[in-house]
Amino acid sequence: MLILLGVVVIVIGFSIRLNPLLVVVLAALTSGWFAGLSPLAVIAAFGKAFNDNRFVSTAYLVLPLVGLLERAGLREQASRIIAGLRGVSVGRLLIGYMIFRQATTAVGLMPIAGQAQTIRPLVAPMAEAAAEVRDGPPEPETRYAIRAMAAATDNVAVFFSEDIFVAMGSVLLMVGFLTSSNIVLDPIHLSVWAIPTAVAAFVVHAGRLMLFDRRLARQGKAAGKS
Amino acid sequence: MIRLGVVYLLAGLMFAGFAVLSARDRENPKRFGNSAFWALVGLSFLAGDRLGDLGNGVLVLGLALLAGFGQLGRSNPATTSADERQVLSQRFGNRLFIPALILPVVVGVGVLVLKPLRFGDVALMDPKQATLISLALAVLIGLATALILLRQPLASPWQEGRRLIDTVSWAALLPQFLAALGTVFALAGVGNQIGQLVTTWLPVDTRLAAVSVYCVGMAVFTMLLGNAFAAFPILTGGVAIPILVNHFGGNPAVIASIGMLSGFCGTLMTPLAANFNLVPPALLEIPDRYAVIKAQIPTALLMLTINTGLMYVLAFR
Numbered sequence: 289m290l291i292l293l294g295v296v297v298i299v300i301g302f303s304i305r306l307n308p309l310l311v312v313v314l315a316a317l318t319s320g321w322f323a324g325l326s327p328l329a330v331i332a333a334f335g336k337a338f339n340d341n342r343f344v345s346t347a348y349l350v351l352p353l354v355g356l357l358e359r360a361g362l363r364e365q366a367s368r369i370i371a372g373l374r375g376v377s378v379g380r381l382l383i384g385y386m387i388f389r390q391a392t393t394a395v396g397l398m399p400i401a402g403q404a405q406t407i408r409p410l411v412a413p414m415a416e417a418a419a420e421v422r423d424g425p426p427e428p429e430t431r432y433a434i435r436a437m438a439a440a441t442d443n444v445a446v447f448f449s450e451d452i453f454v455a456m457g458s459v460l461l462m463v464g465f466l467t468s469s470n471i472v473l474d475p476i477h478l479s480v481w482a483i484p485t486a487v488a489a490f491v492v493h494a495g496r497l498m499l500f501d502r503r504l505a506r507q508g509k510a511a512g513k514s
Numbered sequence: 515m516i517r518l519g520v521v522y523l524l525a526g527l528m529f530a531g532f533a534v535l536s537a538r539d540r541e542n543p544k545r546f547g548n549s550a551f552w553a554l555v556g557l558s559f560l561a562g563d564r565l566g567d568l569g570n571g572v573l574v575l576g577l578a579l580l581a582g583f584g585q586l587g588r589s590n591p592a593t594t595s596a597d598e599r600q601v602l603s604q605r606f607g608n609r610l611f612i613p614a615l616i617l618p619v620v621v622g623v624g625v626l627v628l629k630p631l632r633f634g635d636v637a638l639m640d641p642k643q644a645t646l647i648s649l650a651l652a653v654l655i656g657l658a659t660a661l662i663l664l665r666q667p668l669a670s671p672w673q674e675g676r677r678l679i680d681t682v683s684w685a686a687l688l689p690q691f692l693a694a695l696g697t698v699f700a701l702a703g704v705g706n707q708i709g710q711l712v713t714t715w716l717p718v719d720t721r722l723a724a725v726s727v728y729c730v731g732m733a734v735f736t737m738l739l740g741n742a743f744a745a746f747p748i749l750t751g752g753v754a755i756p757i758l759v760n761h762f763g764g765n766p767a768v769i770a771s772i773g774m775l776s777g778f779c780g781t782l783m784t785p786l787a788a789n790f791n792l793v794p795p796a797l798l799e800i801p802d803r804y805a806v807i808k809a810q811i812p813t814a815l816l817m818l819t820i821n822t823g824l825m826y827v828l829a830f831r
Contacts, residue, residue: 291702297740302785305803308792309684310582313575313693316698323702328568330698335571337697339562343518344690345555345790346525346646347825348679353613353656355674359594360664361603368603396625400618401643403794404678410612412798432800433809439794440782440809448817451771456612458743462770465747469755477767480829485775488820493813 294319350405358409365418366410375419378434379501380383382441383412383494389445390490394452403439412438430507437500448489451482493507516639521650525733526559531672532679536589545754546681551580555687574694581684588717589680591673613660617652624648636825682796687790692740705739709748718757722826729822732773733814740786743775749773764829772825779821782814784806 294315301311313334320330370376392400412435419426421433426434450456454475463475521528533553539545554576562570588704593608594602603610629644631637639647679686699705712731718724728749735745754773758764785807795805802808 289707291704291707294699294704295708296701298786307578307582307684308688308785308788309691312688313578314697319699319702319704325702331571331575332567332700333571333701334694335565335574337560337694338574339565339570340688340697341561341690341693342525342559343643343646344693345559345687346521346610346650347687347789348675349521349525349528349650349653349731350617351678352671352675353617353653353660354526355593355678356538356657356660356664356666356671357610357614359599359674360606360610360660360666361594361599361601362614364603365610366597366608369608377779397622397624399649400621403790403797404591405617407794408678408797424538432802432805434808435798435800436795436805439798439806440813443782443790443806443810444813448736449776450721451774458774461743461746464588465750466766466770468593469751471755471759471766473767473770478771481768481771482775484639484824484828485772485817485821488824489813489817492816493819496813 289336290322291319292477293322302336309320328454344480347404348403349403354405354409362409363413366413370414370417371421372462373421375421377501378415378418378437379497381415381418382411382438382497385438386441386445386490386493386497390441390449390486393446393449394486396455398446398450398456401442403442407438407442411442419504423504424511427507427511430504437497444489444493449482449486449506452479452486515636516647518640518643518646521643521646522559522562524650524654526556526673528672529553529556529559530560532556532676535591535672535676536680539589540589542587544585547580547585548587548589550712551577551586551684552676552679554580557645575693576693577684577687581687583631586680586683589676591677591680593674593677602664609663612663613656616656620652620655621645621648624651639712639759644797678797680791681799685788685792685796688792690712692786692788692798696739696741696744699739700744705735705744705748708735710750712749713752719755721762721830724753724757724762725826725829726822728758728769728773729818729825732777733783733818736777736780737784737786740784742774742781742787745777745780746774763831766831769825772821772828775820776818776825779814782810 292427297315297318316334317327317330415434415438416431451459459475459478462478463473466473529552533549533556536545536552537549554573559574625645625648626639629641635687638741715795716727718727732745735749739745745823754769758769760765791807792803795803
């Protein structure tokens with residue numbers, strides 16, 4: 289039971305906003321200790337797992353390209369294109385992005401977009417420009433809310449449509465686990481039953497984005513009067 | 515066959531470059547902290563397989579201590595000003611999008627065309643790692659195009675990459691730290707321990723109660739473990755198969771599929787899924803570390819309710 293103290297360390301450490309890298313190491317040491325492992329053994333196990341998981345951090349390879357394009361004015365150009373459109377809004381822009389992201393992810397093209405390569409250099413500046421077109425220059429707090437919503441839209445779109453693609457890791461994991469429990473399934477059945485949730489996710493999140501537009505319009509009016 | 519090693523070599527050179535440039539950045543009072551941090555990451559990519567488990571463990575401790583004691587500062591890489599960017603963007607116009615579009619196009623081609631390509635018995639690239647290899651290839655082609663088309667200085671990819679990695683700072687390594695923590699938790703038996711608690715203490719005697727326990731359990735476990743993949747075997751083995759499938763006769767495909775998607779609702783709400791939830795606010799320069807999670811919670815809770823309803827209706831027809 290004391291093994292679970294590692295989880296407690298995480299919850300407390302994150303909520304009092306200690307440095308998360310330090311919290312993670314402390315949590316590993318705590319759970320390892322109560323599982324009867326020596327601190328050195330835990331550090332070695334952690335080091336091995338860290339080394340095995342290096343692929344996680346290879347995603348940052350896109351940063352030099354993204355930064356280079358920003359240096360040459362990509363974000364400014366993305367904003368300018370949005371500023372020239374009529375009838376654009378943060379919600380409509382993000383709904384359009386969500387459709388694109390869900391459709392491409394469902395056919396296995398999840399890695400063609402993402403937070404570093406799409407949201408930061410393109411979608412977030414476009415969304416901020418869309419807000420400016422409709423409601424005037426946003427306050428800093430509103431800007432942050434728009435950026436957070438752009439990032440959230442990418443996550444929601446990906447999470448709830450990735451399982452429609454049969455060769456996705458999570459689908460294969462399910463097939464593997466069920467097979468080991470003597471339930472043999474074709475992955476396509478798992479993919480098919482991911483579709484209702486994908487549709488529901490679109491309806492729910494698109495609805496929230498439309499409400500978000502109304503909130504921005506109200507804030508814009510309030511700021512205009514004051 | 516092209517393997518992941520090539521990608522690690524590129525990543526290692528990138529981080530080593532960040533380390534060198536950081537050390538020379540006199541405007542950052544903590545420049546040696548930044549430099550040491552990125553040097554350790556570079557070392558891990560270039561030589562991680564030769565350091566041994568304990569060596570890697572010490573490297574990880576070094577990263578955690580540098581970050582934990584605030585040794586990373588704000589860097590000031592030479593870049594263009596806001597006004598210069600306005601001028602540049604007018605000059606280049608939509609040509610700016612060409613390198614940006616090369617990225618998804620090459621990744622798409624890599625995943626769809628190059629991945630299945632074989633020469634005799636040898637595959638062009640390791641199929642398990644085709645995505646990352648394609649991404650690395652796409653970045654190289656994109657960078658070459660951008661440098662020629664937009665005539666930027668040759669050092670600018672490193673300087674601009676450093677500008678972005680320093681806005682994310684130590685949080686950039688958090689996803690990898692958490693993945694490693696998941697392994698240690700599995701070693702210590704954390705998941706099984708929670709699984710026993712759930713099956714012992716929660717009511718699963720009616721169909722609706724059992725469906726709710728499984729769906730909500732998937733979300734909560736995912737929040738605690740940071741990963742739906744870690745939660746899935748525990749709850750599916752503990753609740754879904756014995757109770758929903760064997761006892762109530764539910765359709766295992768529906769149950770597993772929607773169960774996993776309920777776990778993803780948890781992923782949207784936990785800081786432990788750092789690459790989705792904590793890296794983006796840093797990357798987008800939002801001061802509130804939890805801003806993206808807060809934006810996602812309403813969608814996640816609604817989707818959890820909907821998933822529970824869908825499973826209840828669809829699995830027992």
